[in-house]
Amino acid sequence: MGTGTGRRGMLAVAVTVVCAVTVLAVPGTAFARSPEPTGPASPPAATSPSTPGATGAPSATPRTPAPDKDLQAVRAKLDALYHDAAVATDAYNAAEEAAEQQSAQIVALARKIVEGRDRLAELKERAGAAARSQYRTGGLPDEARLLLSDNPGQFLDGTGRVRQGHKATKDMLGELTQVQQDLEQYAKDATAQWQKLETNRKAKATAQKRVEQQIAAAKKLESELEQEEKERLARLEAEAARQAQTTWLGTGVLTGVRGKASAQGERAVKFATEQVGKPYVWGAEGPKSFDCSGLTSQAWASAGHGIPRTSQEQWRQLRHVDVKDMRPGDLIIYFKDASHVAMYVGDGAIIHAPRPGRNVTLAGAGSMPILGVVRPDA
Template sequence: MKTGRRTLTATAVAVVCAITVLAAPGTAFAAPTPRPSPGTTASAGTHPGEDSGAAPSRDLEAVRKKLERLYRAVAVATEEYNAAEERTKQQSAEIVELTGKIVRGREKLDDLEDRAGAAAASQYRGGGLPPEAHLMLSDDPQDFLVGAGRIRQGQHAAKGLLGEMRRTQEDLEQYAEDAEARWRKLETGRRARAKAQRKIEKRIAAAEKVESELEQEEKERLAELEREAAERAQAAWLESGVLEGVAAGATAQGRKAVAYATAQIGKPYVWGAEGPEAYDCSGLTSQAWAAAGRTVPRTSQEQWRRLPRVAVRDMRPGDLIIYWNDASHVGMYLGDGAMVHAPRPGRTVTTAGAGSMPILGVVRPGGTADGGGSEKEGGRGNGKKGGNANP
């Protein structure tokens, strides 16, 4: 029995070790960024020494849009990876908990079996006769009455012991079934995570190939085109009057989240990263709010799905701005029409215009009790066709 106990405990340790290996973090990626930086694909029909006129500009604009599509695909795959990673962590924790229950249940069952063995040994020392037989052979009426009471107590105790052993065994079988189901889910999550990782790596490689084919002058012009596109989007967003009357101040928690996020400026974007050396978009926002004392979902899609929504006109510093119709990117509002975010591979955490990308909506990790719009109001601020949110 003791050997079985040691074996089960060793098995539990092995399970935890295996979980640690399966849940080992990878890297992660995010979505497109408005902030430019040199680098992109060679523009079709442009060769060194050629005059860079309208045609090359049109070619570079096509390159810019192609890179935007590629990095947006990276962002989507990154959030798929992050979601699979979160599920893996949860399932691993559940397996660890179930393993502990199995070990404790096995120890309890061993103890019950020891007690049952002791009762059997006691009967053997009594000549192998059941207690009822000894009672019937007694000549003393008083002994008979006392013995009858003890037999009834012993029968109840034996019945209770057997019942407890049966229930413990049933619990162990259920724990084992649950653990097996969690293992299957863990394996499914591992495959989903690996698939998302392959998508990320493939799309990043495609984008880097495009950028590597550009001449230095083309890279500089491309960076300028990216800046101009972001500035046009921001100007149109501001001119819509979306921020008129927006003057809400940050809460104490919001200020802490903003302070954390802005302190990360300059750190590289790495897909799947949650700091402290690198971040992807949702890794930055989730860690910033964790530093402020509030847990928020890990991915931008879950942040959009589960956090209270507020109208754009009601947003305040610390709120999270969700971008694109698929909620594949997120930044943190700083006030005065600006936000901080981790843009995409090859970039660093930076500030940008809050309207420089199509806004899906705004969510508030701190809730809406101390001011702000409702989920219904937040819906009116959504850009349903990929455009910037309206007031």
């Protein structure tokens, strides 16, 4: 999502924005390991005569693994945190895209202002030259000099020149006025775009802080799990996804779906497939990492068809199609707030960038709640 040097320079001089955002308080869980002592070691306890072989304090009792019902609660909490991070990522990406567009418009307006000022200086010089010429002829206008002429031929020739001169002067004055008005409008437009840019920079900073907070809270929660609990949690997540996919397929939703990818769709699917295994990084759009909409937007860009950057704008702007009509290359939008997007690759499967800590992967299209399907090359 890089911008040109001029736009980076324009963005670099923007006022630093400090955004106060409430830090998410993460409730403690029952899975935290008791902290090890950090101070000096306590002296060993005296050995009791009634406990032969005792040489010190008894060893810590291993913590009982959390039951699956508690891990389900952890999974729900993690899902909520990562979902909120995804929503904030979409807000960040939207603000980033808008800021890039606005900075480009500011640069374009700046060029117009420079060109307008040069043209204004040129017109003023021409007007000054005309005034100096009139001064050298005694201040008499062309019409007066014609009336004083006693040569009929010269009078007639002069009349045509006077008319041409009048038109040229009128055109020059009209252009001078228009250039001045244009410069005023360019200045107003540049000011408006700068204000929008600052607004979006603030929105971007707020969204960035929110993303970082949610991801940090999720990582903290995961870090409090024992390794065995992490493994069981992963199995629970995989089983939930499998069941959701089985239920979705069981509805017969794919019965009769035989849509064939377009030529551009095939190129988009090829690009997405080649990214499998690369890590999810929020705000990223390649080449080494992606977020969900970064993957889908870059896949279609590689196919020669630009689409909106965020999953919410992809849902809002692209043509909606029925699931029964979908074909490889179409995008499936997930959750009621359109906070996640994946590329349909056929046979009930998708390729997507799931969330922080995961890699671009192949998954079941029905493993998450589907909002709808959109077609970039409709």
